[in-house]
Amino acid sequence: MKSLKALCLVVLLSLQFTASAERIKDVSMVEGVRSNQLVGYGLVVGLPGTGEQNSYTQQSFRGMLNSFGITLPSTQSPKIKNVAAVAVHAELPAFRKPGQTIDITVSSIGSAGSLRGGTLLQTFLKGVDGNVYAIAQGSLIVGGLGAQGLDGSKVVINTPTVGRVPNGATVERAVESPFMQGDYITFNLNRPDFTTAKRLEKTINDLVGPNSAQALDAASIRVLAPRDASQRVSYLSTLENLEFKPADTAAKIIVNSRTGTIVIGKNVKLQPAAITHGGLTVTIAEQQNVSQPNPLANGDTVVTQQSIIDVNQDDSRAFVFNPGVSLDDLVRAINEVGAAPGDLMAILEALKEAGAINGQLVVI
Numbered sequence: 001m002k003s004l005k006a007l008c009l010v011v012l013l014s015l016q017f018t019a020s021a022e023r024i025k026d027v028s029m030v031e032g033v034r035s036n037q038l039v040g041y042g043l044v045v046g047l048p049g050t051g052e053q054n055s056y057t058q059q060s061f062r063g064m065l066n067s068f069g070i071t072l073p074s075t076q077s078p079k080i081k082n083v084a085a086v087a088v089h090a091e092l093p094a095f096r097k098p099g100q101t102i103d104i105t106v107s108s109i110g111s112a113g114s115l116r117g118g119t120l121l122q123t124f125l126k127g128v129d130g131n132v133y134a135i136a137q138g139s140l141i142v143g144g145l146g147a148q149g150l151d152g153s154k155v156v157i158n159t160p161t162v163g164r165v166p167n168g169a170t171v172e173r174a175v176e177s178p179f180m181q182g183d184y185i186t187f188n189l190n191r192p193d194f195t196t197a198k199r200l201e202k203t204i205n206d207l208v209g210p211n212s213a214q215a216l217d218a219a220s221i222r223v224l225a226p227r228d229a230s231q232r233v234s235y236l237s238t239l240e241n242l243e244f245k246p247a248d249t250a251a252k253i254i255v256n257s258r259t260g261t262i263v264i265g266k267n268v269k270l271q272p273a274a275i276t277h278g279g280l281t282v283t284i285a286e287q288q289n290v291s292q293p294n295p296l297a298n299g300d301t302v303v304t305q306q307s308i309i310d311v312n313q314d315d316s317r318a319f320v321f322n323p324g325v326s327l328d329d330l331v332r333a334i335n336e337v338g339a340a341p342g343d344l345m346a347i348l349e350a351l352k353e354a355g356a357i358n359g360q361l362v363v364i
Contacts, residue, residue, distance in 0.1 A: 024187060024200060025240035031186035031220070032178040033094045038133055038169075040088040042123030044106065044140065047082040050113040057085045057110060064121065084112035088123045088136050090169055097174050101167035104136045114160035116142040125169055136169035185225045185236060192219035195247030203244040 043060055044051075051057075061080055062072055090104040106120055118140050125134040140163035179185070189196055197215040204213035204223055213223045223239065226232050251268045291302040 021243040021245050023240065024203075024242050024244070027191070027196070027246055028187040028189045028200070028221075030179065030236065030240075031188050035094060036092045036127055036133070036175050038090045038092050038125035038127055040123045040125040040136065041109075042086055042088050042106075042136070043121050044084045044086050044108075044112075044115055044118035045082060045121060047084060047112065047115065047118045049081045050116070051081045051084045052108075052110040052112045053080060054085075054110055057083060060085055084108050084115060084118065085110045086115070086120065088120065088125060088169075090125060090134065090136070092127075092133055092171065092175060094175070094177060096171050098171050100171050102134060102169050102171065104138075104165050104168040106140055106163045106165065108161035112161060114142070115140050115163045116160055118142075118163070120165060120168070127175070131173060133173045133175065134169040134171050136165065138165040138168040140165060180227075180229055180232065183224060183227065184222045185232070186216075187221045187223065189219050189221075191246075191249075192217075193247045194218045197221055199244050199247065203242050204239060207238075207242060 041060075043057075043064060057080065061083055065072060085108070086106045087109050088104055088106050090102050092102060096102065104120075104125075106115065108115055120137055120140060123136045124132045125136055127133050142160055142163040187200065189200070194215075197218055197220075200221050201213045201215040204221070205211070208224075213221055215221050225235055253268060254263045289304045291304065293300065
């Protein structure tokens with residue numbers, strides 16, 4: 001009951017919320033200004049016996065030694081328990097220049113037990129076009145921990161086969177951005193909406209002038225921009241800090257059936273509906289009774305079954321809603337009759353099935 005009251009309080013507070021002015025930079029992003037994914041393959045060395053021995057690790061180890069002029073006999077297999085093959089990946093933010101650093105994540109791709117205490121050797125990070133954009137190297141920070149006994153018992157805390165190296169990669173090549181190309185810049189809305197796009201267009205036109213901005217669809221607004229680099233930067237700085245009021249979200253109810261969490265949108269309304277809440281609970285328990293005869297008698301021990309049936313019927317409550325009633329009235333009514341969160345989910349699903357809710361019901 002307390003959990004339902006807390007849920008209802010959160011819902012009612014959210015229903016009182018009205019959309020406020022937002023900056024353009026908070027609800028959209030500039031087309032072409034984006035990060036790029038980088039990935040590479042490397043070796044982590046210095047592990048305390050938690051590495052691995054397999055064909056590709058040995059091949060990588062031989063290749064590393066060959067690059068330093070050391071050649072192992074083909075018949076000799078190196079015993080390397082302190083080396084692990086890893087995948088290295090990172091995000092290269094927009095406008096990051098050569099010489100600057102980015103964070104990297106290192107993940108074991110073999111049978112290494114842990115990367116704790118290891119050091120990543122020089123690894124080339126490539127983009128989707130196959131070019132090298134950064135070089136990674138450094139000591140790993142591993143949050144996980146693993147321990148194993150001689151009898152095979154094992155304890156693992158978090159994930160010891162994944163680590164991070166803050167500022168572990170140096171950018172060697174900048175990604176060309178289309179930001180300075182053409183006569184336009186385009187804002188792409190994080191949440192596409194025709195009303196929001198039209199309001200953003202009007203906000204820019206009111207400042208810059210008529211026909212300066214044009215909404216192309218529910219997500220994109222194209223804006224005339226100067227070609228001079230310094231002027232374009234100043235121009236975008238002014239535009240992205242303009243405030244306007246985005247459109248209200250669509251009427252929607254999201255129900256998490258596993259946790260009982262229910263989120264109800266502000267614009268959800270009820271059609272005329274009558275709801276009855278109540279329940280009949282029947283409990284059947286089986287009990288075995290043993291009848292033991294007198295020691296001097298010639299009787300046999302007998303086991304008998306006894307069934308205990310209990311019927312509990314809650315009081316049923318009915319309430320009626322008129323057209324256009326908001327969900328806060330529904331939540332208050334359900335709270336008054338003492339419904340549990342599961343009952344609230346069942347009522348919402350029934351109302352949606354009956355067509356008495358104007359919004360979309362999403363069950364996850």
